[in-house]
Amino acid sequence: MTSSFEIRAVTTSAEMEMFLDVPGLVYGNDANWVSPLRSDIAKQFSPNNPFFGYGKLQQFIALDSANKSQAVGRIVAAVNRRLIEREGKNIGLFGFFECISDFAIAQSLLNSACHWLREQGMTVARGPIDLSTHNNCLFLVDGFDSPPMVMMPYNPSYYPEFMEEDGWQKAKDAYAYNVALDKPLPDKFEKGYRIACESGITFRPIRTKGDGFTQDCISLYHLFNKAFSNNWSATPRTEKEFLEEAKSLQTLVDPDVFPIAEDKGKMIGFFMGLPDYNIPLKHVNGKLNWLGIIKFLWYRRQIDRGRVIAICSLPEYRRKMVPLGLIYLGMEGGRKKGKPYKRGELSWVWEDNMPSRKLIEASGGTICKTYRVYEKGL
Structure with a gap:
């Protein structure tokens, strides 16, 4: 637990480096975690990212007051105008969320993201979605006993607990299916x-x-x-x-x-x-x-x-x-x-995509992991 901390908007290159360092602190002792390429994450925030042609974002980090050179949490709030146009309502996103096991810090990060989204005129927050569902999205809520497959999310088991404690509601679940090849x-x-x-x-x-x-x-x-x-x-x-x-x-x-x-x-x-x-x-x-x-x-x-x-x-x-x-x-x-x-995984499939689910299950696939997207009114 961190007794004193502050939430800071990322505005400098030093703060960006601290933002990128957070997962190493969170998952340092987790045998199942696979670090994404640091350069791939940094690239998402480059001015050359096409996202900035139709969206905007704000990064935040949580700093331990006793050691302000080490971020203990991070989050990104984002507005994707393509999503707003498609769904016809002001949906804001949060993503890139990582946090040590401290609910107060997690709640403050989520609150900071929601406050920024509210200032942009958003009425609903949805996540985790890293700018769009074509990127990393979803929190793992069941199936923490094995490493993630390539390009699939992974997180500590306390993330879903934090979301529920902070009043977020399930928006939709998705499944990963194990497929035996023997x-x-x-x-x-x-x-x-x-x-x-x-x-x-x-x-x-x-x-x-x-x-x-x-x-x-x-x-x-x-x-x-x-x-x-x-x-x-x-x-x-x-x-x-x-x-x-x-x-x-x-x-x-x-x-x-x-x-x-x-x-x-x-x-x-x-x-x-x-x-x-x-x-x-x-x-x-x-x-x-x-x-x-x-x-x-x-x-x-x-x-x-x-x-x-x-x-x-x-x-x-x-x-x-x-x-x-x-x-x-x-x-x-x-x-x-x-x-x-020796085996395969078909991932991920939305829970209400019954035509695909029936086809996968007919081929012998069995659900091995469950993921979730959350929403909250602003």
Whole structure:
């Protein structure tokens, strides 16, 4: 417990460094935590971030009065005008929240974020969402016994307790599903693949090099916008934003677990799997300097699991069994001889997305983690 502290808006480079240091203090003894790359977090606050073309934010840190060189908590309040336009109400966001186990500090950070949002004319606060749901979002509320998969959130178990104690309400839950790879899929998935092929659908792995990769990413971008445009709390990305993120993942893609479905050369679905690079990232301590790169390359050989980020098919192709065909190919790709994967995780899926949940559960997936977004009236 910290007897005396102050909340300060981040305005200097020194305060920014303290902001970035907070997770190391919070998770120092947590064996399951995987530090995100420090440069990736800092990049979110660069003036070059496209977010600043349609939003604004304010960072806050909590300082221990006895040691003002060490921040013991942090939070970001943000206004995303795209989200406001989409939902038709003044929703403000909080994100990047980290705090030591001290409710008074956590409450003061949340209050500071809410006060700033209220000054911007917001009437509802929602989070944790790091500027948009395309970035890190959600608090883990159940399933603290294992490390997070790549690009998935993780937090201490006391965060949800703090939220409830401060009067925040559940807005929506999301689930992560464990998928065993030592058991074959039910026959209907292979049958669905055969039906899709007979109806003229073709399948191939994503291209990972040169112009082929760029062309596939542009097609993925348009398909994402069409298929997921109505997702809750989601906002559209520009093609530039999408391609920038895709290029950062280019060397990490395993084409065997990233099949694409096409109809006469037009992309109409995909199964987006990715090896769990959190396994090597755990050893680089958030920094990909020369030593971090060496460690990453060494420990990537230990990857034995993967994450399914999304399964997508245009609605008009579902009767042609395209989703079943994609799942069949993606899962079989992970089981191929020589592949290291022992299990997979499909994450995350909103609790009310019953079509996707039923499909995942039919393939043998079982809920292994629960996540939550909170809201509070301002």
